[in-house]
Amino acid sequence: MKTHAATLAAILLAAAPPALAQAGKDLYAKTCAVCHATGIAGAPKYGSAADWGPRIAAGLPKVYANALKGTAKGMPAKGGNPALPDADVKAAVDYMLAAVKGAGAPAAAAPAKEAPAKEAPAKEAPAKEAGRPPPPKAEAAARPEAGTAAASAPAAPAAPPVQLALAAPAGAEANSFNRLLKPAEKRNPAPADDGIHDPANDGTHALMAPLSAYAGLPRSLAGNRINWVEALGQKKIDPRWDRTDLKAEPVIMDMNVVREVKGSMPDVVYPHKQHTEWLDCSNCHPAIFVPQKGANSISMASILLGEKCGVCHGKVAFPVSECRLCHSKKKEPAAARAQAPAPAAK
Amino acid sequence: MRDPRAWLRRIAFACLVAAAGLFVADIPDARAEYGDIVINNYSDNAGMRPAIFPHWFHRIRFRCKVCHADLGFKFQAGGNDIDMVKIIDGQFCGACHNGDIAWSVENCNLCHTGKPGTRTQVHESTIQKLAQPAAPQPAATARKGREAAK
The missing domain is CATH 3.90.10.10 (Cytochrome C3)
Incomplete structure (x- = not known):
């Protein structure tokens, strides 16, 4: 099994750096865009420096943590799909951040470009990491976000306390019943994301999205x-x-x-x-x-x-x-x- | 890598794991609009995607009466035995989808948009939900629900 894991890791590692940016873009189009393209439910809009600025200013680890763990304001953890690998979610965040380069504090925005590409494969294949020259600066920036929410907390002292409480995994299972059955961010999706239309069909993407009519x-x-x-x-x-x-x-x-x-x-x-x-x-x-x-x-x-x-x-x-x-x-x-x-x- | 077959097996295993991951991530969690009708009387057998009729889109433009009284659509998903000949002859969908009021039949892919194999249904209908309890919710959506409740 160990060799299998190593093989898998090797394949992922080989595919990761060029594929990651594409994965981020794909994931954005498939999942994130539902809210982030238009700014539904207060989501920071794609390409809007005004929306993203304050978030970037809070630090990249905080932005990643929000994407991975969700926020009290409405961001579901990993966009509502817990099956997603952390690296893909971060790649999608990077994709969105790339559209607002220069927003927020420049010091915080800089690692946004560096960290993920290095950090993600490192996480997927720690065994192979020894063979790679470690990028110390990016690594240092990436460490806190790689840990749990608790680890990222000290890195983001500005975060409101309620957010920390929610991000803590303790008790998540005990109260995992979803009272709404259908969470708010999954209402009225565009045809390509609604589960019955075939996204592989070109006509699907020409159809009107319900929310654009419901405004x-x-x-x-x-x-x-x-x-x-x-x-x-x-x-x-x-x-x-x-x-x-x-x-x-x-x-x-x-x-x-x-x-x-x-x-x-x-x-x-x-x-x-x-x-x-x-x-x-x-x-x-x-x-x-x-x-x-x-x-x-x-x-x-x-x-x-x-x-x-x-x-x-x-x-x-x-x-x-x-x-x-x-x-x-x-x-x-x-x-x-x-x-x-x-x-x-x- | 003494044995080339072992190497092959590893690659196969890796592909399997990756494919399984994709499959799990892509299980359709259908949540289309209330009242979206999937009509799959003949589509699958004819090698077409099932047709999807969005009530929400049409009721913004026409009252129920136009289709359900004037055009003779029964109140039953899949119960109208619509085929392309009837549509081309101006019955059912063809009363409007004639290139005059709405797009014409050559735009196959605008109506036949369903995932292949999707059965005829009134999507999100009460009876559909009764017959099929919602799939277990992932933890993420559960937490979302808790947040909303606060």
Whole structure:
């Protein structure tokens, strides 16, 4: 196994120096660009000296540590892909730093160019390091970042204490459940990064990225994370009602249907208004809903399985997680309900 | 390196490790837009990438009614039996994708953009999530969640 490891190390070492810059560029395009190309969620924008300056001034080890360990401000560790080798992440950082050469303190920016190329292969193949003339200056600069976050802490005294606490690995496993299931930085990715489009297809890269369309639209907490009904109401979007006739307008029907529901949930108010802004009567009636009060049996189970409201809600319209958007009519207090039928029964 | 075959084996092993690393790193963590429809009725068999229909893009431009009432699209992914002949004849997608309202059929790669082998689905739909619990989250995203909760 040792020889295997040595072989692998030799291959990596041989490939590393010229390949590393390319790896950094590739990784940037594949992962980092999602946020760093546009500056989403406060990410320092690629090529923006104003964004990068203060970070570079904090020292290169700090910048590397942030990329590798993540930050409280939103940078996920290794861009959210823990499988990435440290060297690649650093190469991507170098790629981004190269675009803002000269920003920040020059003393801090200088090792940015030197350190990674030397340091990364050194880490991958410590056994081979002895055979290489060590670049003392770059090595010295690289040491702190090679260690844990704790090691990098003294090198960056300016870091806020909260950041250090988060960077510490202790307790990371005990609380590793991700409450959001889908972290914020993975929402609305560009087609090439979304997992179903094929990045190898040239057409994929010609498609519009959702976020470029969503700017300025009212947000919501589910689905596309756009409140489409409000977007239409505020005239932020102007979808045609007819394929070709730009002047065609929908016939809006403003009629609420209240459905009393079992259990403690508030009753459901179904608004025809919002639905007729988007849909034709024939879309729902009579195939999905019999247009007669009390004639439709609807349950959350059937909705979850894609029937009734679930034909759209949970697929393209807001999902069932948004309970209160439908269950919006407060029931009378239980005491009042219990009293009300009593006199009638007597 | 006495035995050349041992050397070869080492190279093979190294390649295997590298390939495995690539594979692990590239497991698709699909997170396309809510309501993106993958249609793979015929594509795979025909050697084309599956077609992807983005609802979000179209609803910015057209109300649901235009496709689902006027053009007769059923509310079911893969349930419309669309083929290229129908599209060329102006049915379904072809009602707009005719080079007049939207790009025409010669731009194969703009619709047929799915990863080969992706099954027909309503992406991110509730039922899809129920049927397939989310894959275990890597520690990095878990920490991100914790940060967001603070």
